[in-house]
Amino acid sequence: MRQFGLEILATDKLARSGILTTPHGDVETPFFMPVGTRGMVRLTPPWVVAEAGFRVLLSNTYHLMLRPGADVVEKVGGLHRFAGWEGAMLTDSGGFQVMSLDAKFEESGVTFKSVYDGSFHKLTPELAIQVQEALGADIAMVLDVCTMLPNDKEKLARALDLTIDWARRAKDAKLRADQALFGIVQGGTEIDLRIASAEATVGIGFDGYAIGGLAVGEDRDTTVGIVELVTKNLPEQSPRYLMGVGDPYTIVESVARGVDMFDCVSPTRLARHGTALAMEGKVHVRRRENLYLDSPIEQDCPCPTCQRLPRSLISHLLRVDPWSAGSALAIHNLWFMSRLMSRIRASIASESLDDLRAEMKSIWRNA
């Protein structure tokens, strides 16, 4: 595809840092993508997300195809205009969202019930591409079959066969030349299935490769182990994307194994529940001790929330106006993720990622 590709500019062992070129601008890797599930990151307008340093916004195909409908998004000029986002965008395929529901998988596709009105919908690999091409993100994802962990191997193997078949059909259905398409490696925690999945997906050939079906119940070191296994079986020059992971420990360890992209709703979800992310660890802002503190959430944080608001106000608002508290904390948590990714990139450039790994391990492995 024109206008899409990864240039690796620095490495530190298996970790790499560089530039991902997209139709909507260059992005430094590794990077994290905030999630605008329904077109906007919750409580956080897009210019606030951009000011935090993010260049790629993720949005959910599942939600947008049901409400307002891909045709509506297309009619107003596509997803970038709809979301008011000038940077690059990625849409997931809907595979993860249908998993948690009463979904029925067949060879042809998956039938699921809408969370909005209970109506039934069928998503096929081809339709997932058509919808994503109508939405018009810079990066689309193939429709995959996610499975909860732990799960029995036979079920995982069947899901994997279907995922590989669907990936092939998705690639065949692709029409837009200005949209990258990523394959998704599945296989749960089974080593042989993950290897088979990576080989088959790479065999089909995509613009990038995602590792799916992780951080769904297994412990973090298991996640990292699978990431290590999969990345070894992916082509070096293609971008690698670990889906749905937002905790600093797993991110840094995955970067150390060659992952370039991450996404998660956790920064803004934690914010709404009163948890702030800080380099020294989580801050439970609602705790009474914070009510009496005029200090910011994080001492040296350059985010507008830390520059202006005392812990006292946010702790108070969590009790009496939690949505307002959440909107202020979401800004801080997004800045934290952006700063973390900057530190990761700088550490790769100076070949000192191991120091950052040690720091993150001590604070975040069990946080």
Added chain:
Amino acid sequence: MRQFGLEILATDKLARSGILTTPHGDVETPFFMPVGTRGMVRLTPPWVVAEAGFRVLLSNTYHLMLRPGADVVEKVGGLHRFAGWEGAMLTDSGGFQVMSLDAKFEESGVTFKSVYDGSFHKLTPELAIQVQEALGADIAMVLDVCTMLPNDKEKLARALDLTIDWARRAKDAKLRADQALFGIVQGGTEIDLRIASAEATVGIGFDGYAIGGLAVGEDRDTTVGIVELVTKNLPEQSPRYLMGVGDPYTIVESVARGVDMFDCVSPTRLARHGTALAMEGKVHVRRRENLYLDSPIEQDCPCPTCQRLPRSLISHLLRVDPWSAGSALAIHNLWFMSRLMSRIRASIASESLDDLRAEMKSIWRNA
């Protein structure tokens, strides 16, 4: 009081425009104050409020004295630090908030039930001053007795006697030299009571005068009539503040009668209910027709929401994520109020307020 006073720089008939000097900066009059009930304007961090052009933030004594408590606010350095607000602040007295509850008025003060935990509290004119001095806003208000309209005259007269007595006691209780204190004119819609109230309040002598007890059920032209009556009985050089009024028609008509200050929760409350304010009138953004529009809420609005987001996104979010829609619309509505006040000041400077009044009357009188 040092560091406090109104300098009138331009007039257009009874309307005036100038500079209000406060310990936290100069403010162009007439101005509108957004309401940060519990310390923050709902969903809108203070720097976003300042970027919209506001210089004075109002916060509610009633809420802050109950949660987190004036002692907590004082401990973290006062209300400006607590709220993260670098401009001027005004605290109301709590009189309006206790009105809507099962409040019991006695000569000594008013006993009311906390909305937070049902506990009983007593507010006296002296305590209202002590609490507001601990909070430390630039402008404090005397504790008054509000009454719902319509109401019988005898009840209004009794409420008024108490308000005047309390105003005297409030002034006597005042200790801080760096905080202005405003008296409040009451008297419902009774002409003689309003005149008596204005005379008595001015007789006591305050740094400014508020018109209270309006926009609580009467029609807008009645509000304006009372405003006209009261302002004629207030000293020209003192700032005049019409409490709790946010509709453009009443604001412009009150400015035309010499009012300098306004406050209301309406811009952000309307936002959360999907109503956008625009120079051409209200926009009900949730309406289905807006779902298909890539145009902004208001065509020439310089606010970040209109610069970046299409109606389509906001209309969609009002259905599926109303808090996120509300946060984006709140920004626009605050900018609208700020732009309205700018237009009012410019119209006074060019002695063309009547043109703006005609425009606002045609659009907003019945909106």
